[in-house]
Amino acid sequence: MNRQFDVIVIGGGIIGLASAYHLSRSGQRVLVLEKKYPGSGSTGRCIGGIRQQFSTPGAIRLMQESVRQFRSMREDFGFSVEYHEGGYLFLAHDPLHLQTFKAILPLQLEFGLKVEMLDAGACLKIAPQLNPEGLLGGVFSPEDGQAYPFKVMEGYIQEIKKQKSQVCFFSEVNEIIVEKETAKGVRTTAGETFHADVILNASGPWASEVARLAGLDLPIEPEEHEAFITDRLPPIFTTMVVDYRADGCYFCQRSNGQVIGCYSPVPNKPGIHTESSLEFLVEMSKRTVRLVPELAKARVIRHWGGCYSMTPDGSPFIDKTEIKGLYVANGMCGHGFMFAPAIGRYVSEIILDGRYPFDWSEFSMGRDFSRQELMK
Numbered sequence: 193m194n195r196q197f198d199v200i201v202i203g204g205g206i207i208g209l210a211s212a213y214h215l216s217r218s219g220q221r222v223l224v225l226e227k228k229y230p231g232s233g234s235t236g237r238c239i240g241g242i243r244q245q246f247s248t249p250g251a252i253r254l255m256q257e258s259v260r261q262f263r264s265m266r267e268d269f270g271f272s273v274e275y276h277e278g279g280y281l282f283l284a285h286d287p288l289h290l291q292t293f294k295a296i297l298p299l300q301l302e303f304g305l306k307v308e309m310l311d312a313g314a315c316l317k318i319a320p321q322l323n324p325e326g327l328l329g330g331v332f333s334p335e336d337g338q339a340y341p342f343k344v345m346e347g348y349i350q351e352i353k354k355q356k357s358q359v360c361f362f363s364e365v366n367e368i369i370v371e372k373e374t375a376k377g378v379r380t381t382a383g384e385t386f387h388a389d390v391i392l393n394a395s396g397p398w399a400s401e402v403a404r405l406a407g408l409d410l411p412i413e414p415e416e417h418e419a420f421i422t423d424r425l426p427p428i429f430t431t432m433v434v435d436y437r438a439d440g441c442y443f444c445q446r447s448n449g450q451v452i453g454c455y456s457p458v459p460n461k462p463g464i465h466t467e468s469s470l471e472f473l474v475e476m477s478k479r480t481v482r483l484v485p486e487l488a489k490a491r492v493i494r495h496w497g498g499c500y501s502m503t504p505d506g507s508p509f510i511d512k513t514e515i516k517g518l519y520v521a522n523g524m525c526g527h528g529f530m531f532a533p534a535i536g537r538y539v540s541e542i543i544l545d546g547r548y549p550f551d552w553s554e555f556s557m558g559r560d561f562s563r564q565e566l567m568k
């Protein structure tokens with residue numbers, strides 16, 4: 193096997209694959225090293241939500257680019273990734289959340305998002321099965337949606353393999369070779385050595401661990417999240433509903449009729465832990481039925497655990513590092529699936545052209561963490 197590449201990507205989740213796809217299409221010979229199999233990290237455990245409703249210019253711009261790419265994936269890959277724009281409906285059950293949605297709206301409109309504030313009645317027109325009790329209103333973006341993560345990964349892998357690049361599964365990197373503050377290559381637990389002048393850390397929840405292989409500190413903390421999926425049901429509504437209460441949840445119905453969803457534990461649960469818990473199953477069921485009572489008849493067929501990779505301000509790190517040739521695309525904070533197409537493109541441009549595509553301060557390694565993402 194060839195040992196010399198232009199770029200080595202550590203991690204074959206959605207971020208590593210999207211980056212390898214764009215780099216390969218730009219003529220780079222890329223090697224993706226994945227310690228297990230595609231989707232074994234966070235990507236195969238996510239629920240596939242895609243939204244442009246963020247509170248910072250950089251995240252909105254990322255998502256506009258991602259949506260542009262999701263829309264053309266059927267054509268680019270030659271098969272459907274089940275991309276579907278059913279919208280995202282954020283619900284407010286207290287005035288504070290309404291205020292937050294209102295405060296962010298001007299920025300979203302400035303970027304051309306088709307977002308609108310709704311009163312409770314208008315929310316019920318979009319999702320008539322919602323329980324109206326305590327509902328004050330919400331904010332809706334019809335051009336948000338969902339896709340099937342496994343199909344998107346399959347598309348990327350298929351296209352990467354058509355180029356001069358390679359994807360190796362069950363290949364764990366346990367050493368990053370650095371000489372004179374410059375990245376030179378990696379070694380794997382199988383004792384193989386690969387060389388490249390550019391190395392991208394795309395190792396999801398393991399990002400800090402992998403960064404330490406090069407002597408770097410990355411302030412990224414994995415935390416536990418769980419999800420469930422039901423049996424197929426007749427159509428309910430097409431939007432993702434996000435119940436923003438501290439004991440809320442969010443879910444959508446896939447095009448095949450299954451309802452898929454999760455909630456964010458409060459307080460958060462630090463660590464890499466991918467077991468599913470009975471506590472989640474019971475709690476998620478209660479929260480779902482409180483929001484949409486008719487889902488009481490749904491049967492949950494599977495639930496599972498996974499990780500978010502959290503940064504101090506809720507925005508990712510997408511940047512070069514102090515080690516020449518070593519780049520990071522980490523800390524996706526629960527949004528890595530939707531960010532991936534844009535990050536893949538922009539990380540490729542940053543590596544190849546050495547320029548940031550727009551004001552990149554939100555994603556830089558050296559930023560302070562005073563600006564927080566409000567639509568978490």
Ligand SMILES: Cc1cc2nc3c(=O)[nH]c(=O)nc-3n(C[C@H](O)[C@H](O)[C@H](O)COP(=O)(O)OP(=O)(O)OC[C@H]3O[C@@H](n4cnc5c(N)ncnc54)[C@H](O)[C@@H]3O)c2cc1C
Pocket residue numbers: 202203204205206207208225226227228229230231232233234235236237238239240241242363364365366394395396397398402417418419454497498499500501521522524525526527528529530531
């Ligand atoms: C329950 C749940 C629901 C979610 N819902 C959504 C959603 O609706 N929308 C959304 O956008 N995001 C969602 N997310 C978040 C999303 O899944 C992640 O942000 C995204 O998958 C991160 O992708 P990644 O490529 O950075 O990480 P991963 O998919 O974790 O990929 C990293 C890969 O690196 C590999 N790796 C680690 N260390 C090494 C090493 N030393 N050598 C080689 N390989 C290594 C791992 O095996 C792993 O496969 C959800 C997450 C969870 C858990």
